[in-house]
Amino acid sequence: MKNTVEAMHTDIHRRLRRERVSLGVILVAIAIIAALAVAGIFPVAENDFVSSFASGFLIGLLACAAVFTAKQIHKLRRALADDGALHAFLAAENDELETYLTREVARTFVHLIPPLSAVIVVVTALVGREAMLSAVGTLLVLCTALLVVRFVYKRRLMGPETE
Known part of the structure; x- marks a missing residue:
């Protein structure tokens, strides 16, 4: 059983690392789009209205993705903190x-x-x-x-x- 719990912890650590990298990429993308929009050089169209709409839309989509990723990171960290939470997490995932x-x-x-x-x-x-x-x-x-x-x-x- 100990090897199984260790294997589950290793898998959760690997998934947590992937989720953290994903969150980092999403946040960098938000920062880049926001900087381009603020500088007025967002390369969507020459029209300011279209550019501001597109940048706001993309930032909103990325913000939703960041929230869902952060929520997944929270679940994974909670599962690593307690074996009971780990088993509950895996049971929910393997339903x-x-x-x-x-x-x-x-x-x-x-x-x-x-x-x-x-x-x-x-x-x-x-x-x-x-x-x-x-x-x-x-x-x-x-x-x-x-x-x-x-x-x-x-x-x-x-x-x-x-x-």
């Missing part, structure tokens, strides 16, 4: 219903990506060429990230004995 819901939501979202992409490209094409190219670029980055994450997890799950 079968939650796992099923996560899997079904992910599966549905992956199936919705192609039709949503088509709608996004058509709508942004009506706005303008630059908007369409931005949407296509964003979709390509998201789909590439999805494929990379899938590849990484598949490699991890296959393990060295199946290679």
Whole structure:
């Protein structure tokens, strides 16, 4: 049992380190966007209204991400402080219903990506060429990230004995 608890602590430490790095990156991004917006050189558009709206929108999104990341860091730190809290945290994370819901939501979202992409490209094409190219670029980055994450997890799950 001691090795199992030590393994759980090691896993939580690793996750805590990743979350801290994520929070740092998010805060740096907020600072950069805020500095660019205050200096008036945010590179979205020549229009001040559009630039200020875009910078405020991005800062708001990043602030939400920072709050959720900080909340996760708090949960992980609390789990490391007490073995009872660690077991409760892991039990909540390994809940079968939650796992099923996560899997079904992910599966549905992956199936919705192609039709949503088509709608996004058509709508942004009506706005303008630059908007369409931005949407296509964003979709390509998201789909590439999805494929990379899938590849990484598949490699991890296959393990060295199946290679």
